[in-house]
Amino acid sequence: MADTRSIWEKLGFRKASGVGEAGWGHTLFAAIISLIYFLPVLIIILTSFKLQTEALAVPPKLLPTTLFGLIPEQYVFSPTLENFTSVFSRAYVAGGAAESTGFDRFFFNSIFIASTSVLLALVIGTLAAYGFSRYALKGNDTYLFIILTTRMLPAIVVIIPVILMFRISGLSGSYLGIILLYTAFNLPFTIWMMKSFFDELSPDVEDAARLDGSSEIKVFRKICLPQVLAGLAATFVFGLILTWNEFLFALLLTGVDTRTVPVAMNQAVGGGGIGVLWGLLAAIETLFLIxxxxxxxxxxDHLLRGVTFGTVKR
Amino acid sequence: MTSVALSPPAPDFKTIAPDNWKLAIAVGLVVSVLATLILPANAAFWVVGAMAAMVAASFVVNAYRRHYYGGLLVSPAIAVLFVMNIFPLLWSLGLSFFAYQSNQQTIRFVGLRNYQQLLTNDLKAPELWANLTNTALFVVLTVTAQMIVGFLLAVLFAKQFPLRKYLLILVLTPMMLSVVAVGVFFSYYYDPTFGLLSQVIKAWGGEQFILMSSKTGAVAGIVFADAWMWSPFVMLLVLAGLVSVPKYLYEAAAIDRVSGWRRFWTITFPYIRGLLMLALLFRTIEAFKMADLVILLTKGGNDTMTISYHVIRIANEQNKTSEGAALSYLLLFVVIVLTNLYLYIANRRSQGA
Known part of the structure; x- marks a missing residue:
């Protein structure tokens, strides 16, 4: 039988079919697009290895190597790790002694606050999602809509009273306050996502376990929970990405001790223009991204499976 | 209230009985409103807090007495949401009826005057209209760009191919960056002297290129940064839909020699329609709130003020707390109308299909 494939298919492309397999040709195409899309991030990462003069050089210094002579010398910079050390300690006055910038504390704060609030939202939200999914509550849909609505509201609507509330109750600048607030931010999303996962499970297995005398708690722990691990992972990632970079509330509600990296980063930026220490800022963002x-x-892998939200027809 | 709380946990009884937590909410609301009207702000805060705790307690007791596991499971979530979301919302709704500035001690009840002033005087002011039209412009441009780019990226990654996992994470990275870094570094890319964009244009024989000097350029710069950052979000949602299409449908279509265009509309599109609408909804709401990138890139200059940034200025920088709250509620009203319009259209579509 003659080879009827087109030249594109021989090169590794397949006919587009939505789902399916594609070869190295498609990989090449996707790699070009992905690298162009990734370029602004790549420049941030490369800038973190540049000195200030190199970051502001005209013509720009693009790469740390000449790539075996391919790139003219004027576009090449010599990479330095200085920015990364000065994230944590640097001299504020020229020639002065290096002082700690407190960034180790800010990194700890970011990790502690984000992971605690996302995990807390995951625990509380999963229980609530199970409740919504398995027990007929009066006005079930209304609760769910209200819960979703709290996510839809512009942050500016709640920010003034939240500031006042934190000021009066003494939560301002404490870990507890910001963690609870972020937990509340993550809850609507967590509940909707986990509910869609619990809804997809077949109730037959659970009923069989109940007939065998398993308690409600055991049914939840031993049968339902293991089946929604992918959903837990996906929800965790989404919540983490959103909480990790939250800026507005962190700016207004964290104190010196509880400051998170985005807020500290904003302060490190300073005035803008030439005054910004580009290499330093890039180093902070690079470390913060890792x-x-x-x-x-x-x-x-879980993320892709997790975002279907149960809106997809089965 | 107590009589209901002590009632036996008869399953028939709970459907017709007036639920005690409802009564607790009613009492709590009345006391809270009275407290805010009569007591000074600090005392009122604790009274309202106590009322909220009472409502929560009645909720839990009610659920426990009746072996109402659903309610028990949901109550921690409701409690956190109430304290951190719903309560501040009610508070700001209350504030919008007062004349209050956060840097002064005085507070005065003015009824609907804040709203009245916003709807009669301020809406006539060209400045506020400009903010509103700018917001609308940003919503339309950023959401359109994100939907198109996100969709195309999703199509690119819908197939299985070597190294897919590693390339996909590269495309997802912009979403993980801090908005501060994105804003500051895009101002670095757009900088007229050492910015890459300007240097590239110069190298191609152009003159010094100042993107942010005109409104068109400033808007384009902001839209580009925002679309770049959030297109991966749309991509993830659409990709989840594309991956979930059963393969046998495509195989059947291939046997029937269905054209690519028709295959997309009849097989693929029904699977991603819901997710596309969801992405549209989430991104529209987010775009409506857009302030941070504007603050970082133009500080509202070149006629790029958005309404959200305007509220932050009023409420935070000028300390006009009540006016900010009133404006927020007008905005909230618009968002809820838009959301319901969306849900209505989405429901009608899915029923029609």
């Missing part, structure tokens, strides 16, 4: 990037990468 944890959430790794978590997303390792939970990536």
């Amino acid at each position: 944890p959430v990037f790794l978590v997303t990468f390792f939970l990536q």
Whole structure:
């Protein structure tokens, strides 16, 4: 039989079919698009290895190597790790002694606040989602709509009273306050997502277990929970990405001790223009990106399965 | 209230009985409103807090007495949401009926005057209209761009191919960046002297290129940064839909020699329609709130003020708390109308299909 494939197919492209397999040709195409899309991030990462003069150079210094002579010398910078050390300690006055910038504390705060609030939202939200999914509550849909609505509201609507509330109750600048607030931010999303997962499970297995005398708690722990692990992972990633970078509330509600990295980053930026220490800022962002990037990468497969929200027809 | 709380946990009884937590909410609301009207702000805060705790307690007791596991499971979530979301909302709704400035001690009840002033005087002011039209412009442009780019990226990654996992994470990265870094670094890319964009244009023989010097350029710069950052979000949703299409449908279509265009509309589109609408909804709401990128890139200059930034200025920088709250509620009204319009259209479509 003659080879009827077109030249494109021989190169590794397949006819578009929505789902399906494609070869190395498609990989090449996707790689070009992905790298162009990733370019602004790549420049941030490269800038973190540049000195201030190199970051502001005209013509721009693009790469750390000449790529075996391919790139003219004027576009090449010599990479330095200075920015990364000065994230944590640097001299504020020229020639002065290096002082700690407190960024180790801010990184700890970001990790502690984001992970605690996302996990708390995951625990509370999963219980609530199970409740909504398995028990007929009066006005079930109304509750769910109200819960979703709280996510839809512009942050500016609640920010004034939240500031006042935190000021009066003494929660301002405490870990507890900001963690509870972020938990509340993550809850609507967590509940909707986990409910769609519980809704997809077949109730037959649970009924069989109940007939065998399993308690409600055991049914939840041993039968339902193991089946929604992918959903838990996806919800965790989404919540983490959103909480990790939250800026407005963190700016207004965290104190010196509880400041998160985005707020500290904003203060490190200073006035803008030439005054910004580009290499330093890039180093902060690069370090700040690593944890959430790794978590997303390792939970990536679940992420894709997790976002279907149950809106997809079965 | 107590009589209901002590009632036996008869399953028939709970459907017709006036639920005690409802009564608790009613009492709580009345006391809270009275407290806010009569007591000073600090005392009123704790009274309202106590009322909220009472409502929560009645909720839990009610659920426990009746072996109402659903209610028990839901109550922690409701409690957190109430304290951190719903309660501040009610508070700001209350504030919008007062004349209150957060840097002054005085507070005065003015009824609907804040709203009246907004709807009669301020809406006539060209400045506020400009903010509203700018917001509308940003919503339309950013959401359109994100939907198109996100959709195309999703199609690109819908198939299985070597290294897919590693390329996909590259495209997802912009979403993980801090908005502060995105704003500041895009101002770096757009900078007229050392910015890459300007240097590239110069190298191609152009003159010094200042993107942010005109309104068109400033809007384009902001829209580009926002669309770049959030298109991966749309992509993830659409991709989840594309991946969930059963393969046998495409195989059947291939046997019947269905054209690519028709295959998309009859097979693929029904699977991603819901997710596309969801992405549209989430991104529209987010775009409506847009302030941070504007603050970082133009500080509202070149006629790029958005309504959300305007509220932040009024409420935070000028300390006009009540006016900010009133304006927020007008905005909220618009968002709820838009949301319901969306839900109505989405429901009608799905019933029609």
